[in-house]
Amino acid sequence: MKVWEIKSDRRSFTYNLVNFNEDKEQLYRTEEGRYLLDWKPLRMEVSRKGIKSDLPHFTLGVLVFSRKSVDILNNYINKYVQYLSIDNNEHVLVNITNVADCVNYDRSTSFKDRHGEFAGFDKLYFVEDKLEDQYIFKIKEHVQSNIYVTDKFRDLVLQSKLKGFDFIEVWDSEITEEMEQDKQKNYENRLLEIEQYKGTEYNWSEAIEKVETGKVMASGAWKIQQNDKGIIMLGQLLKDLTYLWIDPIYYPPISLDLKWHEAEVCEI
Template structure:
């Protein structure tokens, strides 16, 4: 079995809203029903981009188009609620995931806690797949029910078979990913970083790195990479354990990057 974190694609349209603070949208989406207190509210497009099937709204509160709802509803009707939205052009629904599972493999996961013992976050998340029922399509786990949504391979196949666009299935958890394979992945990742270090040429400051990026070059420092896309937009990439880059369009510069030395590298395809 494979499980994927439900993430929007970087090419998904972005929507926003202005709502009354008493509306259920302001509450935590932790698995509890919202349907009977829900009333449609207006959302508007912030950035059109390419894909409209899964508009990007707020993490943990997925939004889908009516045509996606029509396809997935027979399969997920016991796992979610569809909450209608109002948009001037599109028929959209927010998805409230009510299927909350207790399925974290705490022995293999790496996590941090606050002083009071509550969960602060995961450095590494591993699922106990024996606690995810075979016919599951979409779920949350209770320790992060307000912010994270996960889907299974069955959901991914359903979306891709209908050629819907707007989700990024790059964050994957695999039941066949054993501890031995995990150690091998870590070794390959370390070797990749060593190779980047070995091949680096002249190094320069962050300020010079940004100047070179603005001129169309790509630069790297360890696991980090910066470059422009074909439209001249700035992207920051982080090399992941599966040796692909996770790209973001940052709204600010992480301060730690300012102290790094950078060097020129080949440009990557931004997906």
Template sequence: MKVYELKHNDSSMELNTLDWDHELASDFNGEAKAKIWTPTKVKTLYKKKYSDFPRLIIGKPIMKGNVKKVFEAHISREVELLPLIHDELELYVVNITNVLDCVDWNRSDVRRYSDGDWAGFNKLVFDFSKIPSDTYMFKIKETALVKVYVTDLFKTIVEKQKFKGLNFSIVYDSEFTQEKEDEQQRLYNIALEEIDRNKGEESSYDNARRLVDQGEAMASGPWKMQLDQQGQFWLGELLKDLSYQWIMPAYIPPVLLLKSWHKVARSEI
């Protein structure tokens, strides 16, 4: 089994709510809302390319009507599909009520407050024996307010139906044992050492950005920036599987402005 964090790609339509006092703006922590729900209006902020899974900026999953029709029979016991109002589209917010106790606390790297209470995950590992094999969507209680997870059953339907707008790059694999994790980390460290060992003249961020505009690719540790063939700027981060995860950033994280950058080979984006 594989589990993915439900995330949107940069080409998904973006929506906002019009009524901040409505239940849509409340916490979605796994509790049912259907009995108190009334449809509320949302508006398009940015139309973009894909509308199958619009991104609501306050963080709740949204499905278009045709997507709901495909998924409803599969996920009805795990979610509530609550209607929204939109000027052009039939939309539903997905309230995930399937909250599982499936964290592998022995392998997960946990941040804790001084009193010992849970504060967050540096690394999350699932105990897949606690995730039923017919699961499509779920939350865990520790992150129920902010994260939704889906399985390969969900992903398979998305791909079969050619629905667009989701990013399945954050993956958790039941076959990814501790031994495989250690080996992946070893290879990742080697890749970072190779990047550092082969760096030539270093530049400040501002100089590096000018070189990027001239067609160069620049790297600093796991970070890389370059233009695509259309001249658009992309920022990439080297993942543990040695691929780059690329985004078109709305802003540059301040920590990257202080790093030294050097020329590297361009990537295919």
């Protein structure tokens, strides 16, 4: 069994709120992992063109499904989600209301921010027995950001040929501890290579200014650079040594505290 983090394909088009200041409070409520009793349709617009998608980009912690996605997946996930309307008949917001108690805390390891607060998992393991009936879920530690799915959900999407879905492998029950250690060692060696010749370091605002002039900046597992359309993308180095790139509406707080240095360009 595997667990995947669900993402929108980076080539998909992007939705933004028409009036962020007016609708942001209502939007933030969708990141809480609970059913919402009152809702008014969000006003949304396409902010970046891309391929036709059944899962366009929007923001962390909430999905946007095409009507086709709902028709195909609803029978399997309706008890785990809430569909919320937008001022667009082609797509709906999907509020994930299923916060599952399935993390294996004995094996998982976490890291903290500079204030000593939980900031994320270095290694995330799940209890396989608790995933048997799961399709799509969040966990309490990442309720505002990460959305996870099991093989059953991913298989449905692939078999139905829905467009725009991307899946990042998070956990594999068949990976042995020895295999995981080798993977971790390769990952750590890559981080050492990145930091070995970092040269001058810059704070976040200085780094962004350099990216706006065409430079590529890195800090540990993170990288920021412009894509071929001039959009600043945030990349995170994965354990398979590839980068996961997103066009964030806002940047993770941890990225604002890091020191950045110039790095080699990546293909996005």
